[in-house]
Amino acid sequence: MDRFLPLTALLALFALPIDAAQSQTTERAPDTMAARVLACAPCHGAEGEGTSDAYFPRLAGKPAGYLYNQLIAFRDGRRRYPPMNYLLEFQTDDYLKKIAEYFASLRPAFPPPVPPVDSKEVLARGEQIVKNGDPQHGIPPCSACHGPALGGMEPGIPGLLGLRAAYISGQLGGWRYGTRTAFAPDCMQIVAGLLTEVDVKAVAAYLSSRPAPADPSFAPRGSLPMPLECGSEPH
Template sequence: MQDMAERVQACTPCHGAQGKGTTDPYFPRLAGKPSGYLYNQLLAFRSGRRKYPPMNYLLQFLPDPYLKQIADYFAQQRPSFPEPDPIEVSDAIKEHGRILATAGDLDRGIPACVSCHGSSLAGQEPGIPGLLGLKANYLSAQLGGWRYGTRTALAPDCMQIVAGHLTENDVRALAAWLSSRPAPEDPTPAAAGSFALPLECGSQPSEGPR
C-alpha cells in the first residue's frame, strides 16, 4: 500500500493524510470506512450520480480496478479521530438526537442509526459507513441531500426513505449529537450481517452519510 499512499496524495488536501479528515466541515473523514462503501461513492462521483465538480473531474477517467484500490487503501487506514465538536445546542436538542440515533422513532418510521451503522456507529461491512469523526455541518448537509433527493443510492435507497421522515429539527439534533461523540473504542466496522436491518431496507443498503 506504500505505492497507493503516494498515488492518493491528490486526496489529502481535502480529506487529510490517510483520509483522517481536516478542520473543513464539508470534506469528510474517509479512513476506516468499509471498502465497499468507499468504492460505491467513487463510482457514484465518476458517473455523476453524486455531484461535486472537483470529484467528478478527478475521477472521470479512472478505471474500476483503480477506484477499488483507492477504496481498499482508505478502508485500511486507522489514523486517530479528531476531537469531537463542542455541542452548541440545548440539552433538549442533544437528547432528541441521542434518542433518534440509539432508539429511533418507530411511530414515524425512523429506525435508530445504530440498527444499520452499528452499536458503536463504526459502520458495518460491506457498505454501511461509520458516522463518527464527521462535522455537524457535513452530517446536516448529507441528511438534507437525502431528504430532498439531491443525494440518492442504488435500490433499496434506504437513506432516502428514512431521511424523508426527518424534520429539520431531527436533522439538527442528529447532526449535533453524532458530531459530539468521542472516537469508538474499536473503529473497525462490524462484520456483515451483525445487525438486523430495518424492514424498509429489504437488504443491506449500499450507501449512507459519507
C-alpha cells in the same frame, strides 16, 4: 528578459555529465497508492483523517465497499460535487476499488469531538433517533444499520463518528432532496425523507459531539438487524 536561453546556458545544459542527465530522465516518484492519492490530502488529510474543513469527511477506516460505492457514485454522477466528479470521471472500476481499499486500511486517530453548542433538548432528540429511532413516525434507529458503536458494517455501511455536524446535516439534506442517491432500494433516502429539519439538526449535533470509538473497526457483514432493505448492503 530574453525569451531565449543565452548561448552559455544552452552549452551548460548540453554539457551536463552523462550520469546526471541519466538520473534526471530515470528518477521517478514512488509508484505506490500512498503517492497516487496525495491529491486527496488537501481535502481529506494525509491519511484520510479529515481536515478542519467541516465539509470534507474522514475517509480512513470506513468499509472499502462503502468508499468504493461513493467513488462510483461521484464518477457516474449519482452523487454530485464538481471537483470529485471531474477527478473521477475517467477512472476504472478496478482503480477506484484499489483507492477504496487503501483508505479503508488506514487507522489514524479520530479528531476530538466538537463541544456541543445546541440545547440539551436538541441533543436528547438526536440521541433518541440515533439509538432508538422514532417508531411513531416510522424512523428506524441509526444504530440498527450503523451499529451500537456507530462504526458501520461491512461491506457498504459507514461509521458515523469523527464527522462534523455541518457535513452530517449536508448529507442528510442531500438524501432528503435527491442530490445524493444510492443503489436502489435507497434506504437512506427513505429514512432521511422521514426526518424533519429539526431532526436533521439534532442527529448531526449528537453524532458530532460523540467521542472516538473505543474500537474503530466495523461490524461483520450481516451482523446488524437492518430494518430496511438497502441496495448498498443487500440482505
